[in-house]
Amino acid sequence: MTQAxxxxxxxxxxxxxxxxxxxxLIVDGTIVSGEAPSHxxxxxxxxxxxxxxxxxxxxxxxxxxAARAGGVVRVAPMPDQVPVLDEPGAVQRLALIGRPDLWxxxxxxxxxxLAGTDLAEMAICLSxxxxxVGTGRGWIADSxxxxxVLMYARDLDVVxxxxxxxxxxAAGAVATEGETATRLGLPSAPALAEPxxxxxxxxxxxxxxxxxxxxxxxxxxGFALVRAAKVRGVRVTCGVTPAYLLLSDNAMSDFRTFAHxxxxxxxxxxxxxxxxxxxxxxxxxxxxxHDPRGPEEKRLPFADASAGAADAATLLPLALGLAxxxxxTLTRLFGLLAQGPAALLGLETGTLAAGMPGDVILIxxxxxxxxxxxxxPGKAGNTPFxxxxxxxRVTAMWKGGRxxxx
Amino acid sequence: MNQSDHRPATLIPGGAVxxxxxxxxxxxLEPHEITFLLDxxxxxxxxxxxxxxxxxxxxxxxxxxxxxxNSTRTLLSFExxxxxxxxxxxxxxxxxxxxxxxxxxxDTAMTLNAMRAxxxxxxxxxxxxxxxxxxxxxxxxxxxxxxxxxxxxxxxLDALTIRRRLGGVANKRVVICGDLLxxxxxxxxxxxxxxxxxxxxxxxxxxxxxxxxxxxxxxxFTDFDKAIEGADVVMMLRLQTERMAGGYVPxxxxxxxxYGLTLERLNDRAPGALVMHPGPMNRGVEIDSAVADHVExxxxxxxxxxxxAVRMACLDVLTRRARKVEGWA
Numbered sequence: 001m002t003q004a005x006x007x008x009x010x011x012x013x014x015x016x017x018x019x020x021x022x023x024x025l026i027v028d029g030t031i032v033s034g035e036a037p038s039h040x041x042x043x044x045x046x047x048x049x050x051x052x053x054x055x056x057x058x059x060x061x062x063x064x065x066a067a068r069a070g071g072v073v074r075v076a077p078m079p080d081q082v083p084v085l086d087e088p089g090a091v092q093r094l095a096l097i098g099r100p101d102l103w104x105x106x107x108x109x110x111x112x113x114l115a116g117t118d119l120a121e122m123a124i125c126l127s128x129x130x131x132x133v134g135t136g137r138g139w140i141a142d143s144x145x146x147x148x149v150l151m152y153a154r155d156l157d158v159v160x161x162x163x164x165x166x167x168x169x170a171a172g173a174v175a176t177e178g179e180t181a182t183r184l185g186l187p188s189a190p191a192l193a194e195p196x197x198x199x200x201x202x203x204x205x206x207x208x209x210x211x212x213x214x215x216x217x218x219x220x221x222g223f224a225l226v227r228a229a230k231v232r233g234v235r236v237t238c239g240v241t242p243a244y245l246l247l248s249d250n251a252m253s254d255f256r257t258f259a260h261x262x263x264x265x266x267x268x269x270x271x272x273x274x275x276x277x278x279x280x281x282x283x284x285x286x287x288x289x290h291d292p293r294g295p296e297e298k299r300l301p302f303a304d305a306s307a308g309a310a311d312a313a314t315l316l317p318l319a320l321g322l323a324x325x326x327x328x329t330l331t332r333l334f335g336l337l338a339q340g341p342a343a344l345l346g347l348e349t350g351t352l353a354a355g356m357p358g359d360v361i362l363i364x365x366x367x368x369x370x371x372x373x374x375x376x377p378g379k380a381g382n383t384p385f386x387x388x389x390x391x392x393r394v395t396a397m398w399k400g401g402r403x404x405x406x
Numbered sequence: 407m408n409q410s411d412h413r414p415a416t417l418i419p420g421g422a423v424x425x426x427x428x429x430x431x432x433x434x435l436e437p438h439e440i441t442f443l444l445d446x447x448x449x450x451x452x453x454x455x456x457x458x459x460x461x462x463x464x465x466x467x468x469x470x471x472x473x474x475x476n477s478t479r480t481l482l483s484f485e486x487x488x489x490x491x492x493x494x495x496x497x498x499x500x501x502x503x504x505x506x507x508x509x510x511x512x513d514t515a516m517t518l519n520a521m522r523a524x525x526x527x528x529x530x531x532x533x534x535x536x537x538x539x540x541x542x543x544x545x546x547x548x549x550x551x552x553x554x555x556x557x558x559x560x561x562x563l564d565a566l567t568i569r570r571r572l573g574g575v576a577n578k579r580v581v582i583c584g585d586l587l588x589x590x591x592x593x594x595x596x597x598x599x600x601x602x603x604x605x606x607x608x609x610x611x612x613x614x615x616x617x618x619x620x621x622x623x624x625x626x627f628t629d630f631d632k633a634i635e636g637a638d639v640v641m642m643l644r645l646q647t648e649r650m651a652g653g654y655v656p657x658x659x660x661x662x663x664x665y666g667l668t669l670e671r672l673n674d675r676a677p678g679a680l681v682m683h684p685g686p687m688n689r690g691v692e693i694d695s696a697v698a699d700h701v702e703x704x705x706x707x708x709x710x711x712x713x714x715a716v717r718m719a720c721l722d723v724l725t726r727r728a729r730k731v732e733g734w735a
């Protein structure tokens with residue numbers, strides 16, 4: 001007998017089909033249209049949103065508990081793991097360990113050991129389960145190497161995920177140049193480090209015809225470059241995390257190491273530019289950049305603390321806040337959280353259309369709660385949003401039509 | 407003497423005049439709180455000079471000087487200040503090699519706390535380290551310099567020196583010249599002097615100028631001759647040896663050409679100006695010996711003298727609550 005799940009009375013949010021009241025049928029792990037079989041398990045979803053599960057591109061660590069709490073069904077981890085994802089064994093192992101609850105689509109290293117000098121075995125890593133190649137947290141300083149990476153990746157039609165920060169300008173910096181950094185006496189780099197790197201990578205992508213994904217764009221000048229490149233037809237996409245949409249560099253005041261991020265938080269003008277880029281479609285996906293760091297890495301003087309924020313569990317409520325504020329529609333929001341990431345990784349999922357995998361989440365969009373770093377599910381609670389009241393919780397989650405215990 | 411630039415602190419009763427538990431920086435201090443510390447220090451200047459009966463107000467108190475970064479002058483100054491108040495002073499030299507970054511910083515703080523220190527003086531190479539420790543201990547913490555962030559007692563002693571020499575700080579034109587980018591002395595001085603209503607000018611090559619410095623209420627110059635025009639005080643900062651070799655400035659002789667305080671420059675542009683330097687000096691680089699040793703205009707040794715008085719005042723004020731001084735308990 002077939003396994004069937006019938007989700008009724010839901011408010012469906014589909015990036016492809018829009019928002020409507022209705023029901024969803026998942027048979028043998030796949031979304032189907034038509035009548036529900038009599039034996040189908042019925043779940044009444046009244047008063048809740050039913051949306052495609054979140055696909056989180058560019059996480060630093062695999063963190064099941066945080067993913068489950070955040071409604072994340074698939075993640076694409078960065079290549080800077082231990083060991084570095086530059087050989088098929090490491091890629092394959094990572095690609096399989098999450099199943100069946102959490103599917104992992106590794107971003108393999110674009111250069112061997114992420115050293116930025118020699119090409120890594122991209123094709124072999126792709127056959128081992130990688131869905132993209134990337135530069136990790138670093139930047140490839142040598143333009144010749146980056147040119148060859150993009151040419152080679154184009155031949156394989158694989159997207160190159162980059163961290164856009166000019167390594168020379170950003171060297172040693174833990175903050176963006178400005179009043180806050182000067183006041184705190186923190187080594188800082190001009191925000192220009194980002195558009196400089198983006199400009200080069202865009203020109204190389206345009207020249208080679210390769211697909212380029214800028215993992216996290218955070219500056220007004222960076223968004224302007226991406227916007228213009230898209231008009232020219234460059235195959236570029238970009239992502240952002242909620243931190244750069246909701247916080248600026250004054251969040252670092254009092255040496256709050258939870259606000260020590262990479263790239264560093266920017267000015268208020270850049271934050272507004274990020275919101276504008278979200279509204280006008282320049283930004284293609286929202287991600288958490290999930291990077292749990294325990295107290296031994298965060299309870300340090302600011303510059304000595306590790307960069308990164310653990311926001312997989314807060315991504316959805318923060319994103320819902322953006323929709324509530326009218327920055328984006330709910331439909332577009334799940335385009336940014338599910339459909340966009342799926343397209344980037346070449347996955348047939350990310351919408352509620354018939355034929356898609358039954359990866360769906362049920363959301364109580366009004367449920368109020370307060371982000372508490374000490375109680376956040378996952379490996380660590382280092383979020384710059386500690387203490388923020390938010391709304392929206394995942395109440396149920398299905399991966400391939402199978403319920404994932406919370 | 408005692409000419410305050412702001413309302414007299416004596417009008418505010420007891421502990422309300424200085425409600426802070428720690429001294430981690432000048433930032434957060436109100437102008438009248440700065441003035442209060444300067445007034446307190448002033449009394450110690452006289453006491454130090456006459457060497458009357460030794461003061462014992464900190465007798466039985468343990469002062470730990472935890473220096474995670476090498477220092478001779480500041481450490482000595484804090485040690486003498488504590489001893490002149492009768493405290494048991496213990497110096498902890500946490501060499502940079504033994505304390506790897508911050509891994510043990512919180513643990514060190516816990517250890518110092520467990521030893522029941524009554525006041526802890528900290529110097530650390532990372533900005534914000536002192537505040538981090540201050541949050542973890544039960545006793546008052548004094549910042550003796552953290553990274554490029556702040557060095558509050560230096561700013562207080564500089565303000566005191568200016569006040570005593572020139573009769574006040576308000577409306578005086580003070581020029582701070584040198585490596586402002588990496589200088590905690592510059593940050594604390596800018597905050598203190600602007601709070602006391604001085605006209606502060608900063609001067610450095612752009613490679614050594616902190617970004618957005620004009621947001622601190624100062625005027626920035628890259629031309630030293632223009633900057634010191636009509637100055638009442640010229641404060642020179644030390645240029646670290648490792649930054650002279652081409653990274654930030656091409657060479658020491660080129661730096662001296664553009665930013666060195668020579669007697670000729672001083673007499674031409676700011677005749678009679680008070681010359682200050684937090685030390686240690688690079689003679690012949692940022693300051694010429696003829697200026698540094700100028701009998702009338704150089705206040706450099708006086709700064710050192712004020713340093714002890716200011717630190718005595720800070721140690722006294724911060725321990726008043728623990729000592730249950732009337733009005734402070």
